Amino acid sequence: MELDPRTVTSEPASPTSSAGEEKMEITSELSSPTSHSRDSGFFGSIRRLSTWKSKQSPNKESGKEDTGTWKGKGLLRSFRSYEKNKTTICDGVEKIGENKEAEPIQGKPLSVMEINELIQKRQLLEAFASIKLLEDETISERNAEKYKDNPQELLRKSKDVNFLYNSIANAIQSIVEETLEASTVEETMLTSIVTLIAHEEAAHPNTDKAVHPGSDLLGRPRKWREMWREAINESAKKRVLKAPMASKEEDSSWLDLHLNFLQKLLREDLLKIKLSVKKCYPEEYQVCDTYVEAFHKAIASHLQHLCQRLLDFNELYTLLNWVANTYHSELFLGHPDLKPEVKTENLSLLLTPADWDKLKNNYIASAKEKIKSYFGNILRLEVTEKWEKEVHSEVEENLYHALLSFDIQTIIGEHMKLSGAISRSLETKMLELCMTELLEFIPRFEKEFEKAWSTAQDSPIFAPYVVAYINSFHDLMSGLETEFEVDTEELQKILAALTRNFTNIFLTKLKTKTQELLREVHRYVVKEYITQVIKHRWRMNRETRQEVSKKMDLEARIFHNTLIDQGSDSDWLVPAIHHIAKIIKEKKKDKIKVYVKKLCQNYPDIRKDHILAILARRGLGRTRRAAILRQVCHVLESSSGGEGNTLFAEIDVPVVICCF
Incomplete structure (x- = not known):
């Protein structure tokens, strides 16, 4: 690219020279940074920047050097010095020797506006050459x-x-940051940056030059190589975001x-750096x-922000697993296409030990509620899908069996496997968390089982469930000892208490069932005894009534005591036969009426025909x-009519036939 020819008036060669002005035409172009020609490099850029046409002063003798600002010998010495100290590297990128300082070139620099235009057009080598002239001029004038x-x-x-x-520095930064954003790599621009930095x-x-007030930055290093690294860091941050x-x-x-998006995007960036960017430097x-380290820092910072959520x-598990198992794997930095250029051996920890421990602790804290909910779901399914629906227990090898042990061990095993893959x-x-939650779950399970079955009606599946759960918890303890090598001392104590409690529930249930049977037997015996008493038709004299009454009291006492000793709690049946026995032996009508009233009060389900049959x-x-019945009629009417325990309601009354 060529600049329009410009005419620049040089300063007088010396205060005593003639006042004639020299005219020079400047033709500049941006040379290729990969060129190996004599005109490459800093001073080569200056040489390409200007082609001078100068006129000899009429006052100067032939053969004398032009004493104008651009001195031929100085320019040639600069090129010779540059040629001696340069080395060709990386596809034509030139490195300036560090041991020799290039001689300054004197000349008229472009204006600030013109230099800035070159920078905007990214003709950075030409711009730098002119800035250096401006800097040298200012330093000379200051000195x-x-x-x-x-x-x-x-x-x-x-x-x-x-x-x-600074404008050139910003341009360098923009070019570096745009490298990964663009679909293709501008290799020429990148190699020119290397030349420019050199x-x-x-x-x-020289970093030890004396600092002058008001101009302390003149002649001092600009540290563009460090700025280049910072630009890569900024580029990495933007790519991560x-x-x-x-x-x-x-x-x-x-x-x-x-x-997944992040590792795919950055893996493609690293492959681009390996294949297209690396050769430019x-x-x-x-x-x-440098890029790997920049991406590493950017990802670490990004993960820090994610951890704050x-x-x-x-x-939490996704983040832990990505850091521990994905980041260095073939899915990302260890991908075969990135080797051997992308190395991860010397990278620092992606998360600090404190942050890593905090992330793991948060995971365990979150897992606590997760495990508790899993065990809660097991209990809920047992209640709703088995107990309430009265589903029969499974039978395995002729033993009642429940899936409780298998479900619990599966939950523990899966979570240990996932956690073990991380650390x-x-x-x-x-494992410690699962055991803590298990020790809390078993008493909760026991309480729900007792609540569900202690007050429930008799069911044929109750006893099989008791046996199945005892067997299942025994299998659980054995599995934890063999598969997970857990100390089950505390668990054994809890399961021993559970077994005792389940056994007591079973025995209580059995006792309750036996007691119900005894109650029914007790009521049946009394009912049948009274039925036999009131259905006989023979007439009895006073002595016979006394003997019958005495016998009834004795027999009633015998079977009452026997059934109560066996477990019957039906004490309410005891007075019935004794009241009837007293009515049979009593001579006085007023006392008969009293006994009838007591009978009605103790057994509200008694009917009028029962009373008439007893009196008969x-x-x-x-x-x-009829007279006695009328006198006790109000007692019958005030009774509850059969609420609660019933006895006479199931006794059939014989037809009473009286002969006068």
């Missing part, structure tokens, strides 16, 4: 104390130089998807290592029976 009486002018020119150097380092080798990340509301697997730049159990310490913590068995006539 000559030209601005002794006008320090503001020196400050202005120094700021111009600093502004232009020229700057050669032009400013470019990975798509959905919200949790949009996709529950947002973190897993984001990390000399070996000393260690481009691949409120992550659930699955998200051994996390696996140990997970006493031998009373119809008139007297």
Whole structure:
């Protein structure tokens, strides 16, 4: 690319020279940074920048050197010095020798605006050459104390130089950051940056120059190589943040998807660096290592921000697993296509030990609720799908069996496997957590079982369930000892208590069932005894009534005591036969009426025909029976009519036939 020819008036060669002005035409072009010609490099750029046409002063003798600002010998000496100290590297990128300082070239630099235009067009080598001229000119004028009486002018020119150097630095930064954004790599631009950095380092080798007030940056190193590294760091940060990340509301697997996008994007970037970017730089730049380190720092910072979020159990595991198992694997930095240029051996930890431990602790804390919910689901399914539906227990090898042990061991095993893939310490913590939750779950299971079955009606599946759960918990303890090498001392105590409690529930249930049977037997005996008493038709005299009454009391006492001793608690049946026996033997009608009232009060389900039958068995006539019945009728009407225990309601009354 060529600049339009310009005419620049040079300064007088000396105060005594003629006033004639020299005209020179400047034709500049941006040379290829890969050129190996004599015109490459910093001073080559200056040589290409200007082609001078100068006129000899009429006052000068033939053969004398032009004493103008651009001195031929100085220019040639500069080129010779540059040629001696340069080495060709990396596809034509030139390195300026570090041991010899290039001689300054004198000349008229472009204006600040013109230099800035070159920078905007990214003709950076030409721009740098002219900035260096401006800097050298300012330094020379400062050393000559030209601005002794006008320090503001020196400050202005120094700021111009600093502004232009910073503009080039910004351009370098933009080019570096755009390298990974663009679809193709501009190799020419990257190699020109290397040349530019080399020229700057050669032009400013001395860091110990005295600092002058108002111009302390003149002639000092610009540290563009460090700035280049910072640009790579910024580029890496932007690339990391470019990975798509959905919200949790949009996709529950947002973190897993984001990390997959991230590793795919950066893996492609690293492959691009290996194949297209690396060859644009000399070996000393260690481009691949620099980019890998930059990506590593950017990812570490990004993960720090992710860790600050409120992550659930699955998200915490996704992050832990990605750091521990994916980051260095063939899925990302260890991908075969990236080898051998991408090395990870010397990378620092992606997360600090403190952050890593915090992430693991958060995972364990979240797992606590997860494990508790899993065990809770086991209990809920037992209640709703088995107990409430009265599903029969499984039978395995002629033994009642429950899947409880298998389900619990599966939960523990799966979580230990996942945690062990991250770290051994996390696996140990997970096992400890599972055991803690198991020791809490078993008493909770026991309580729910007791609640469900202690008050339930008799069921044929109750006893099989008791046996099945005792067998299952025994299998669980054995499995934990053999498969997970767990100390089951505390578990054994809890299971021993559970076994005792289940056994007691079973025996209580059995006792309750036996007691119910005894109650029914007791009621049946009394009912049948009374039925036999009131259905007989023979007449009895006074002595016979006394004997019958006495016998009834004795027999009633015998079978009452026998059944109560066996476990019957039906004490309410005891008075019935004794009341009837007293009615049969009693002579006085008023006392008979009292016994009848007591009978009605103790057994509300008794009916009028029962009373008439008992009075008939006493031998009373119809008139007297009717009279007594009328007198106790209000007692019958005030009774509950059969609520609660029943006895007489199931006794059939015989037809009473009286002969007068």
